[in-house]
Amino acid sequence: MMASAVAIAAPVPVVRRDRQRLIEKLAGCGFAFPAFLLLLLTNLVPLAVLLYLSFTNYELGALDTRFLGLDNFRKAVTDPVLRRSLANTFVYVAIVLPGAVGLGLLIAVLLHRRKRTRTFYEVVYFLPVTSTLIAMATVWQFILHPNLGPVNGMLRAMGFGEIAFLSEPAYVLPTLAAIGIWQLVGFNMVLFLAGLSAIPRDLYEAAEIDGCRSGIDRFLTITWPLLGPTTMFVIITTSITAFKVFDTVAVMTRGGPMGSSEVLLYAIYLEGYQYFHMGYAAALTLIFLAFVLLFSILQTFVLERRVHY
């Protein structure tokens, strides 16, 4: 860009070039100013306030506020509720991640060579991504209902007992995770399909001549290694999305039964907007941010590598 600007600007008189530079400066500042102002108001100032709050015991409406130093963070480390919600969040991620990535990859690989049916399946699998999760969560709640839901009806018909998917502490996280997978598979499938279409076809033919006969052989020698960067990318976006689980918990279980589905964002929501413990909620938010940043740094690192691939 610089080179061409200089090349064109060279023959024009110096006065005019200076004038153009001034216009660019003024226009640039003017164009960027609204965005900068909003960035300040909706990101930078809130971040600073959040940091300050996290060192205090501020509660909404409280008259006196004390400076606590790192007490909020010390409290967080030993807080059983936070520990439980972090553990629950990680269990949720640990189920959703392999499920949504593995199934997304499987569907994409199976779908990649389809011609006539590809559009149909693509639409079906992508449907949950566009639909309103809260509405669908309400429907899921009904589907999994112990007496009225079709899933338990089917289990009964096959002679099994009923399963209280959402009120049995041992089942509630896997159930929520299954709904998380239901929502994410189509998204990951599209990312994998894009990755697959970038693999040159003649590689497969060459591999076949070299003796890779079965589909699994071809997958392991060509598809999997060449899809590596896409897979890393999908793993990280899925991790971040799963880590931010909130909607299904808020609608279907509210952290219950007995805290067995309380996740990090829901704990922050309760502390901040139900109990109004702003100081403590701010500290928890910073812990949440630390995890998200960790994932994001990994993501930038991987994206960087993908460019050089």
Next chain:
Amino acid sequence: MDTHLPSPHPSPGGRGRSPVGTLARRAATLFVVHGILIAGAVFILLPFVWMLITSIKSPAEIFAVDFSLWPKHFNAVENYGFALQKVPLLRFAANGVIVCAGILLIQLLVAIPCAYALAKLRFPGRTALFALVLMGLCIPIQVPALPLYMGLAQVGLLNTYFAIMMPFFLSVFAIFLFRQFFKSYPDEIIHAARLDGMSEFEIVWLIVVPSAWPAIAAFSVFSIVAHWNDLYWPLIVISDTHLATPPLGMMFFADAETGSNYGALTAAATVLTAPLVVAFLIARRRFIEGITMTGIK
């Protein structure tokens, strides 16, 4: 469906085998492939089908012990009528439209000039601003939410459309996306426009923006889907039912008004899910492009 039809291309894998064996192998493969795909599709479609069917069933059939898939008596008018009368469903949908349109409009008005400036103009602070934009990409709404909520409470703006939209007026993602797009716009055309006496303002909105239509469409889809479906922020700033966005309205509805009227509940879910699903079915490519192109967020 293309099940069990041999491919018109000869399979190189079949060299040296009898044609009948090859055909059988292909048929078996297709059978397994479609078996898996259909099983997955059933899992994906289950809640949609169940929602639609329940929304036209009568309470007696919903609570019947031996459940049937297809209703014997259609109760659609009652269920949808109840949902529309008891709950301001259309109001929720209208709120969703207002909020999404307001957010998108301001996002575009703010992000496009800024992205152009970052891509094509030399001005002081450009590098620093771009660094801030990149940083902003990593910060989810849940982080500034707490101070923003306190600020809005302070100035008495909770329970307003402004409160729902305000945190999203600036989309660092839009700036990032449009900057990438504008960077590849030829400088020669911009210089020619300048020589013709066009102002920078005219260059942005009359020359560069029309060429960036695909990026703008993709971002619009992303923004609308995200804000139509967002629950976290509206849940925090809205307690007045009349200002509820679709997900929040659904939550109020499920909580209070209907109790165990599943017919009406699923009718409501259908009405609030339908706009985006129908839009998706019409503009399939645009939707998939928009949501996944912006999948970085």
